[in-house]
Amino acid sequence: MRRATTLAATTTSLSRAIFTSSEHQYTNLLQSASFYATNVGSSRRWFSTSNGSSGAKAMKSFGYLAGAGMVAAGVTAVMVEEEVYAKEAVKGDLVPKEVVLYQYESCPFCNKVKAYLDYYDIPYKVVEVNPLSKKEIKWSDYKKVPILMVDGEPLQDSSAIIDQLTNNINPAKSSSVVNNDDEEKKWRRWVDDHLVHMLSPNIYRNTSEALESFDYITSNGNFSFTEKYTVKYAGAAAMYFVSKKLKKRYNITDERASLYEAAETWVDALDGRDFLGGSKPNLADLAVFGVLRPIRYLRSGKDMVENTRIGEWYTRMENVVGESSRIKE
Ligand SMILES: N[C@@H](CCC(=O)N[C@@H](CS)C(=O)NCC(=O)O)C(=O)O
16 A cells, blocks of 8 residues: 555656656667757758857859850859857866766656756766655655755755856856846746646657656666566556646646647747757756657657657757766766
8 A cells, every 4th residue: 555655656756757868778869860860961060069150161063064165054052051059168167076966867857957967068977766765865855856966065956956057157147147038037937837747748648658658767767677567557557647637737638739839839939049049058948958858759759849840949959968978887
């Protein structure tokens, strides 16, 4: 009985947690596959370090010979501007020395923090927390993830963690909290208050999607052998029902339509810019990207990309965030 209660509580929190695209196993493969699919044959190229202003320019030309003489019939020159996106490097002395992320691999809030760490190329270790026992965070009074240990100081709550890191690594930005920062703040809040609530109803929408999601969660999470199978099937069944309740709570009638609407709302907010931050992502870009990462290669995420305009921005984000800065142990 106690076990059942724990499992129910866990699956409920996992409903909010959801499933990530891990930079490891599953997602690594998918992301690199998508990287090739979206980049080979396009003019876009990813460099791990910025190479300055504009990229190389390519010129294509053709001419032909006709009759006895040489006739230059035409020369067409096509200039192709390459767009170059790169991570933002943090000044060496501002990079924290030891960063440890306590997380669930599939948790959207944890992925928001990871998107930030990856983009700013801050090396971090990961401790995967077992959602049933939570023994890895026994030392903490705060019982949710993410918890980010920064040089021995535990930080909690994804948005607060990101604010704190930003204060530490980018003092100039954090003191100029006016101008575009209002827009950035507004959309960061939208991520926490609206976008995250679209996830569970979508990934547990029907039994096959709930199973797909729990397969992803249990393959990437910290579960014992027995827990893995129990959680996968019991969790998928429980979450299927929980997701119906969540739909009511957040006034969602058609979960896919709401997800698509959120994606379109975000693209409208971009207003033709590469990123909300302009030519570089800001914290709102990183937040939207982070919470969508866990679902991107599940059925719901694929549907979202196929049925809305969000795909181009998402691919730009994948490219600019680049390789994970996670320290592999
Ligand atoms: N507002 C928090 C929410 C964190 C949160 O709800 N985390 C979930 C996992 S995604 C959690 O730890 N739930 C409690 C549990 O698993 O027992 C944040 O942004 O970090």
